[in-house]
Amino acid sequence: MKFYVFILIGLLLGSCVKDKPQEPIKTAVSMNADTKVLVVNEGNFGWGVGSISLYDPSSGAVVEDYYKQQNNNATLGNVCQSITKYNNNYYIVMNNSNKIVVVNSSNFVKTATINGLNSPRYILPVTYNKAYVSDLYTNSIQIVDLNSNTISGSIPCMNGTEQMALLYNKAFVTCSNSNYCYVINTMTDVITDSIPVGEGNSSICIDKNSKVWILSTGNSTQSIAGKLSRINPVTLQIEQTLNFSNTDSPNKLCFNKTRDTLYYLNNGVYQFPIISSSLPSNPFINQGTKLYYGLGINPKDYSIYVSDAIDYVQKSKVEIYKPNGSFITNFNAGIISNGFMFE
Amino acid sequence: MCFILNSNVKAQTKDTVIHQLHEVSIIENKQHLLETSKKTISIDSLTLVRYNTSSLSDLLSNQSTIHVKTYGHGNIATTSMRGGNSNHTAILWNGLNIQNAMLGQTDLSIIPSLFFNNVSLEYGGGSAMWGSGAIGGSIRLQNKTLFNEGFKTNLQMSVGSFDTKKIAATVLLSHKKIVSNTKIYYNTSENNYKYKDTTDKENSNKQITHAGYTAKGLMQELSFLATPYQKINIRLWYNSVSRNIPSYTAYASKQSQEDENLKFNTDWNYSKQKINSTIRLGYFNDKLNYTDSLKDIYSKSPIRTFITESDNIYTHKNHTFNLGANFTSYKTETYSKINEQESRDTLLIHKINKLAFFAAYKISLLNSKFNYNLSIRKEFTNQTQIPFTGNTGIHYQLTKHITAKVNANKSYRQPTLNDLYWNPGGNPNLKPEDSYEIDGGIELNYSKNNFSLLIEGTYFNRHTTNWIIWLPTEKSYWSPKNVAEVYSRGTETKTELSYSKKDILIKLILHTSYVLSTNQKATSENDNSVGRQVIFTPRYNGQGTLLIKYQNFNLLFNNNYTGYRFTSTDNTSWVNPYYIANFKCSYNYSFSTINTELFFNINNLFNKNYVIIPNRPMPLRNYEVGINLKYDKKKKKVETTIN
Numbered sequence: 001m002k003f004y005v006f007i008l009i010g011l012l013l014g015s016c017v018k019d020k021p022q023e024p025i026k027t028a029v030s031m032n033a034d035t036k037v038l039v040v041n042e043g044n045f046g047w048g049v050g051s052i053s054l055y056d057p058s059s060g061a062v063v064e065d066y067y068k069q070q071n072n073n074a075t076l077g078n079v080c081q082s083i084t085k086y087n088n089n090y091y092i093v094m095n096n097s098n099k100i101v102v103v104n105s106s107n108f109v110k111t112a113t114i115n116g117l118n119s120p121r122y123i124l125p126v127t128y129n130k131a132y133v134s135d136l137y138t139n140s141i142q143i144v145d146l147n148s149n150t151i152s153g154s155i156p157c158m159n160g161t162e163q164m165a166l167l168y169n170k171a172f173v174t175c176s177n178s179n180y181c182y183v184i185n186t187m188t189d190v191i192t193d194s195i196p197v198g199e200g201n202s203s204i205c206i207d208k209n210s211k212v213w214i215l216s217t218g219n220s221t222q223s224i225a226g227k228l229s230r231i232n233p234v235t236l237q238i239e240q241t242l243n244f245s246n247t248d249s250p251n252k253l254c255f256n257k258t259r260d261t262l263y264y265l266n267n268g269v270y271q272f273p274i275i276s277s278s279l280p281s282n283p284f285i286n287q288g289t290k291l292y293y294g295l296g297i298n299p300k301d302y303s304i305y306v307s308d309a310i311d312y313v314q315k316s317k318v319e320i321y322k323p324n325g326s327f328i329t330n331f332n333a334g335i336i337s338n339g340f341m342f343e
Numbered sequence: 344m345c346f347i348l349n350s351n352v353k354a355q356t357k358d359t360v361i362h363q364l365h366e367v368s369i370i371e372n373k374q375h376l377l378e379t380s381k382k383t384i385s386i387d388s389l390t391l392v393r394y395n396t397s398s399l400s401d402l403l404s405n406q407s408t409i410h411v412k413t414y415g416h417g418n419i420a421t422t423s424m425r426g427g428n429s430n431h432t433a434i435l436w437n438g439l440n441i442q443n444a445m446l447g448q449t450d451l452s453i454i455p456s457l458f459f460n461n462v463s464l465e466y467g468g469g470s471a472m473w474g475s476g477a478i479g480g481s482i483r484l485q486n487k488t489l490f491n492e493g494f495k496t497n498l499q500m501s502v503g504s505f506d507t508k509k510i511a512a513t514v515l516l517s518h519k520k521i522v523s524n525t526k527i528y529y530n531t532s533e534n535n536y537k538y539k540d541t542t543d544k545e546n547s548n549k550q551i552t553h554a555g556y557t558a559k560g561l562m563q564e565l566s567f568l569a570t571p572y573q574k575i576n577i578r579l580w581y582n583s584v585s586r587n588i589p590s591y592t593a594y595a596s597k598q599s600q601e602d603e604n605l606k607f608n609t610d611w612n613y614s615k616q617k618i619n620s621t622i623r624l625g626y627f628n629d630k631l632n633y634t635d636s637l638k639d640i641y642s643k644s645p646i647r648t649f650i651t652e653s654d655n656i657y658t659h660k661n662h663t664f665n666l667g668a669n670f671t672s673y674k675t676e677t678y679s680k681i682n683e684q685e686s687r688d689t690l691l692i693h694k695i696n697k698l699a700f701f702a703a704y705k706i707s708l709l710n711s712k713f714n715y716n717l718s719i720r721k722e723f724t725n726q727t728q729i730p731f732t733g734n735t736g737i738h739y740q741l742t743k744h745i746t747a748k749v750n751a752n753k754s755y756r757q758p759t760l761n762d763l764y765w766n767p768g769g770n771p772n773l774k775p776e777d778s779y780e781i782d783g784g785i786e787l788n789y790s791k792n793n794f795s796l797l798i799e800g801t802y803f804n805r806h807t808t809n810w811i812i813w814l815p816t817e818k819s820y821w822s823p824k825n826v827a828e829v830y831s832r833g834t835e836t837k838t839e840l841s842y843s844k845k846d847i848l849i850k851l852i853l854h855t856s857y858v859l860s861t862n863q864k865a866t867s868e869n870d871n872s873v874g875r876q877v878i879f880t881p882r883y884n885g886q887g888t889l890l891i892k893y894q895n896f897n898l899l900f901n902n903n904y905t906g907y908r909f910t911s912t913d914n915t916s917w918v919n920p921y922y923i924a925n926f927k928c929s930y931n932y933s934f935s936t937i938n939t940e941l942f943f944n945i946n947n948l949f950n951k952n953y954v955i956i957p958n959r960p961m962p963l964r965n966y967e968v969g970i971n972l973k974y975d976k977k978k979k980k981v982e983t984t985i986n
Contacts, residue, residue, distance in 0.1 A: 019883050019906045021917050047910065047957040048542060075542040078958070221767040221820065289867035291815050308869045311814060313878060314913035317869040330869075335911060 034058075035300050038066070038341040039307070039318060041334025042079050042095075050080030050094060052108075053333040055318070057298070062331050064315075067092070067101075070108040076101060083341050086125040086146065090341075093120045093133070100133070102149060112149040117142055124164040126171055126186040134161035134173060141173060143189060155189050157182055162202035165212060167233045172212055176202045181214050183236060193236050198227035203253035207274050208260055211239070215253040215264055218244060226250045228262075228272070228279065242279045252339070256323075257299035265292050269306055269321075284325050294318075296340030303328065307337035379714055380736025380750040382466040382784055382801045384837060387852065389890055391462060393899045393927045393942075396501050396509050396530075396967065399462070400451035403482070405901050405925055407464055408835065408856035408884045410908075411451065415959040417534045417556050417586060420452040425466060425803060426831035426860025426880050427479025431756060435473060435483045437578065437608055438652075439625040442476050444673040444695070445646045447759035453584045453602050454484075457511055457526055458562040461485040466835065467803055468754030468780045471718045471734035474669070474699055475757040478778045478807065479831075486524070486578055488566040492517035494976040501942070501969025505962070506533035509969070524564040531557045538960035539952040551960070553597060556586035572615040580606040597636040604629045617658045625650035646675045646760075661711075665703035665718070672696045675760055693764050697724045697757075712740040726763065729775055730755055748801075749783040758823065762811055768822040773811060776825070780805035784835075793844045799837040806830055814866060826866050829877060833858035850890040857883055862912065872912035879956070881906045883920075895931040900924070910957055921953035929971075940971035 035057050043049035054066040063069055067076045077097030084091045085105060091114075092101040100114040100123060119136040126132055129146040132155070140154040141161060160177025170192075171184040180194035181201055198216030205213045211230050218226030226244040231237070244250055250266040262272040268283025269292065285306065293309035293316070302323040307316045316337035319330045386406055394402040400420035404411035409432075410423040421429030430447030433440050442449050456462070462484055469477035495515040502508055511528035534554040539547050560582035567575045581604070588598040610623040627648040634642075654667040677691045703718035715737050722729040736750035758773040784801035810827035838853040860877045876882060883906030891898040902924045909917045929942035943966070950964040 019920070021907055021909070021914060044910070044957075049910075049916065049957065290869055291867065308867075309815070310867060310869050311812075311872070311912055314871055314911045315915055317871075335916070 035298075036343045037296075037298065037305065038083060038090075038343070039316075039333040039337050040080055040083050040294070040339045040341070041316065042081065042336040042338050044313065044335060045079055045096060048075060048078045048097070049335060050076050050078055050097070051334040052076065052080065052083065052092065053337070055331060055333070057300075057303075057320075060329065060331065062333070064332070064334055066108055067103070067110075070103075071110050074110070081120070082122045082339065084123050084125070085341065086131070091123045091131075093123055095119055095121060095136070100144070114144055114149045114151070116151050121161065122163050124166060124171060126166055130186075132164060132171055132173070132184070134164055136160060141184065153189065155184060155191060157191060163204045165204045165206050167206055167210060167212065170233060172204055172214070172231075172233075174201045174204050174214060176200050176217070181231075195229075195231060195236055195238065197229045197231070197238070199224050200226065203251060203264075205253050205255045205262065206233075206259070207255065207262075208258060209274075211274075213253065213262060213274070215250055217249050217251050218246065220247055220249050223247075228253075228264075230274075240277075244279065252293075252295040254295055254297055256297045256302055263295060263297055263304065265295050265306070268292065269295065269304060285321055290317075293336065294338040294340065296342065298340075298342045300342065305340050307333065309336050312336055379738035380716060380748050381469070382748070382782065382799070382835065382837075383463055384466075384854070385461070385463040387850070387890065388460075389848075389850070389892065389897075390852075390888065390899065391456065391460070393897070393929070393944075394456045395499065395971075396511070396944075396969065397456050398452050399454040399456055399482075399484075402456045402462065403451065403464075405903055405923075406886065406888065408854045408886055409464065409480075409482075410879075410881050410884060410905065411955075412879055413452065413955050413959075413961070415551065415554070415589065415956075416536060416962045417452060417532065417554060418588065418959070419450050421448045422451065422482070423880055424464075424479035425805065425856075426829070426833065426858040426877060427807075428877075430476060430759065431478040431480075433469065433473045433475075433477035433481040435481055436580075436606065436625075437485055437576075437610070437623075438483075438654075439608060439623060439650050440473055440476065440671075441606065441627060441648075443629055443631075443646060444648065445644060445675050445677070445760040447476065447756075447761070450602070453558065453582060453604075455511075455528055455530075455558075455560060455582075457513075457528055458486070458560070458580065459484045460487050466801070467750065467782050468752040468778050468805070469734070470732040470754035470756075471701065471703075471720045471752060474671075474697075474720065474722060475729075475755060475775070478754050478756055478776070478805075486562070486564050486576075488522050488524075488564070488574075488576060489515070489517055490522055490566070490568065491519050492522075494974075496974045497971065499969060499971040501967050503532075503944075503967035504965035505536050507967070508532070509967075520568040522564070522566040524562075526562040527560070529557075529559045531555075536962040536965065538963060540960070541952070549960075551589045553587045554589040556584060558582070558584040558586075572613055574612045574614075575609070576612075577609045578607070580604070580608075597634075599634050601632040602630065619656040619658075621652075621654045623650070623652040623654065642677075644675065644677050646673060648673050661707040663703075663705040663707075665701070665705075667701050669699040669701070670697070671699075673760065691764060691766060693760055695724060695726050695760065697722055697729075699723075714738040724757070726771075727757070727774060729757065730777060744787055744789050746786045746788070747783070748786070749781075751781045752779075754778045754780065756811075758811055762823045767820045768813070770823050773823060774809050774825050776807055776809045776811055778805055778807040793842050795839075795841050797837070797839040801835045801837075802833070803835070804832040812866075826864065828863040829860060830863050831858060831860040831877075833860075846894045848890070848892040851887070852890070853885075853887045855883075855885040870912075872914075875912060875914040876909050878910055878912055879908050881908050881920075883907075897927075897929040897931075899927040901927075905955075908955075918954055918957055921951060921955075922949075923951055923953065924948040936974060936976065938973040938975065940973065941969075942971065943968050 037055040039053040041051045051065040054063040077094040079096035081095040082093045088105045090103045098117050102112040118138040121134045124132045131144045133142040139159050141157050143153040145152040158178045160175050162174045165172045169186045173182045181197045182191050183193040185192045197214045200217035203215045214229045216227045218224045223246040225246040228242040229238050230240040252265045268287040269285035271284040290308040292306050294307035296305045304321040307318045309316050315332040318333045320328045403409050413420040422432045424432045434449045465481040469481050497513040499511045509530045514525045516523045537550045540549045563579045565577040584602045605628040607626045613620045630645045632643050649672045652669040657664045673695045675693050699722040701720040705716040707714050717735045719733045732753050734752040738748050740746045756776040763771050782803035786799040789796045807829045809825035810829050811823045812827050813821045813823045835856045841850040860880050862872045865873050885904045887902045889900045904922045906920045907917045926945040926948050932939045947964045
């Protein structure tokens with residue numbers, strides 16, 4: 001009898017592990033350091049775990065959730081899509097929380113919230129204290145007054161609007177739900193033109209010659225090929241179109257500091273000098289089994305930052321490469337890192 | 344299991360107060376053969392009655408160590424047993440698996456507890472008996488027929504917090520050879536509960552909006568004793584739930600879901616001397632319509648299931664043989680419409696047929712103290728190769744008070760229709776998930792005078808390979824792959840202490856589970872999930888219930904603890920543990936032939952603020968008060984027919 005009782009107790013107590021997980025160790029990274037990198041982490045949809053990580057390239061120190069640290073453990077919200085700096089503020093666009101959180105650029109403390117948005121993606125300051133906000137589900141671009149941090153109007157537009165760029169009082173608005181990029185006159189807030197740049201156009205850059213580059217992802221499930229287009233911002237004519245294969249899904253177009261070489265993701269990191277007349281056939285950095293999701297080029301040292309979202313349900317691994325493509329180091333950021341801001 | 348029955352039978356002869364405990368064991372044949380070597384828990388009938396106005400989600404989260412993943416009160420609730428996913432639990436209605444083959448899971452929040460008079464849990468893999476999906480365990484819902492009980496009718500009404508109103512009625516007409524049992528209910532709630540948002544320091548007191556629901560349903564059972572050896576059961580289950588899905592952020596879109604389930608099940612049983620044969624038929628029509636106003640999503644996912652099964656048992660002395668076949672057919676017509684102006688409508692029709700053969704053998708030796716069982720099952724389908732599954736176990740009564748159980752099984756889960764055909768990303772080349780499990784336990788049973796004690800400790804160890812997970816692809820969509828390997832092991836305990844004398848019954852029930860369920864294989868170079876606990880799977884879970892029945896007074900005090908659950912595969916983020924207590928009491932009073940029961944429930948007694956899934960708050964303390972009018976015209980006592 002006793003023997004069985006011991007077996008029973010043994011079963012109950014055997015091999016238990018401590019349930020309380022270990023809290024992350026807090027590291028101090030100064031926001032006033034010369035070089036710093038902000039990482040935008042979307043977080044899982046619906047779980048309210050969007051965050052901004054802070055990385056110091058000189059020491060390698062990381063603050064995984066910088067906003068939480070600087071704002072009394074408050075969380076940013078649901079799906080952090082993008083960050084934009086304007087005047088002395090950062091504008092953090094929280095896609096699924098339907099808001100833009102405004103923080104002071106020196107200490108990252110929240111100063112205001114822009115509410116009343118639907119599914120905001122990016123913010124583009126256009127004229128003094130006026131900004132446009134693109135939106136995934138609303139059939140308009142929202143106009144925001146950056147003085148009062150309120151919505152002051154809207155510009156009717158197809159939904160699915162994404163990244164935007166400003167040049168010569170024209171705002172170029174990409175739109176992933178249409179084949180067109182829209183051009184808004186920033187003085188009148190009216191769409192004046194649309195440019196057929198292809199299905200799934202969502203990233204935009206302006207080069208050193210003031211030409212507009214737009215990357216369209218295409219739609220690989222419907223065998224629609226992506227495109228890279230160069231647009232003359234004055235005539236609004238497409239000067240050059242480079243076609244991808246219809247099985248590709250190119251995205252996340254960005255420039256180096258001198259704005260003469262484009263980088264993008266397409267199952268690996270690709271490098272494209274703007275003087276080139278054809279798309280590169282081989283990746284500059286191989287992806288392997290990883291899942292590259294965010295891309296950025298540090299203007300300080302031309303180093304390439306690329307994030308591996310892994311399975312979308314764990315901390316992203318941000319990898320840093322030298323301008324020649326050789327690996328330097330990596331660090332852990334938040335969940336689903338989609339982009340970088342370099343200071 | 345058999346010991347609980349014994350003690351109940353004993354109690355029954357002692358006093359009529361405990362009449363409600365009496366069980367008529369018309370159990371599924373296959374189950375009868377094998378369950379002795381597996382861990383099973385039957386929800387106490389006194390407890391089950393107290394959850395008459397609740398859903399299965401409330402019942403199981405309070406009364407078992409199954410982890411019920413609830414996306415907020417009244418919202419979708421799925422299960423995790425022994426470290427498995429929601430699609431690793433089979434849900435069996437009178438022996439037929441009702442898991443939605445498209446989603447691979449069943450929403451427990453829309454199944455009313457009222458519909459069943461027996462709810463039990465079977466731990467561990469059971470594919471040899473139940474086919475696909477029974478990896479972590481099975482939930483068995485049964486409608487047990489009571490012949491010759493006379494006429495009983497019941498009207499139950501309650502009101503509760505969040506503008507909740509519930510009404511239910513049951514009518515039982517039970518004669519010697521024919522029984523009709525009708526149960527209907529209607530529930531409505533604004534479900535606009537308050538909660539504390541711990542992430543929002545400035546404005547933490549919030550209220551859920553757009554969460555209301557209306558649920559209604561019917562369960563009709565008919566049973567006939569055609570001859571002394573033949574019994575026919577017919578059961579019809581209709582359920583319709585319409586609910587709004589709250590938005591926990593400022594997201595302005597209105598989402599809603601409508602579920603409509605029609606389930607029909609009939610069986611014919613022939614039982615004479617050595618032969619016991621059953622033919623079962625099932626037809627399920629499950630509809631799920633989901634609407635999202637802002638995203639312009641209108642999705643309809645009806646699925647029709649047809650099951651037919653022949654199950655035969657032959658007994659010769661101490662040998663029992665079982666042989667049977669099952670044919671199951673699923674048909675779905677998924678329709679979804681995204682962005683009306685772009686008219687990207689899709690209509691997908693898919694059909695899967697499955698044919699299964701199963702056989703089992705059991706031998707009882709040493710005056711039935713030693714029982715050995717072996718069973719195998721082979722399935723064939725038009726979709727993918729399904730492996731042989733099997734189960735073998737020993738149930739050995741070592742001494743008068745001690746029983747040992749050992750069981751080993753190989754189980755599997757077929758990919759869901761969504762895994763196979765979701766557009767885009769569905770992978771028609773998926774293989775089934777395989778699991779190998781062994782478990783063993785010791786049960787101590789002791790009763791003296793008015794006390795009885797039961798303690799059971801179980802250890803299990805399971806490897807699951809080809810575990811399907813959806814992974815991002817190089818294209819813009821996700822696709823499922825047979826990549827993960829999960830190692831689950833742990834211990835479970837069950838303790839029941841009861842005291843009964845004259846007009847008092849006190850019962851203490853304690854369940855604990857400790858489960859380590861870890862990922863064993865990296866899916867990519869930077870994957871940091873190896874050796875980490877599978878997400879949303881608590882390691883610790885404990886639950887205790889105190890039941891007191893004294894004269895006309897009933898009391899139930901229930902306590903639950905659920906440990907940390909990780910929300911990221913590298914285990915760097917998690918949700919906090921929660922401890923929840925619930926209190927239920929009732930008082931009976933008889934006016935001539937009408938028995939009036941007044942009941943009062945307090946849920947979340949200590950007003951704990953908690954979430955089960957991140958960002959999906961659960962209600963704080965809430966109340967329910969109601970009345971139950973019973974009319975019972977008993978027949979003269981005749982021996983109950985036991986099949």
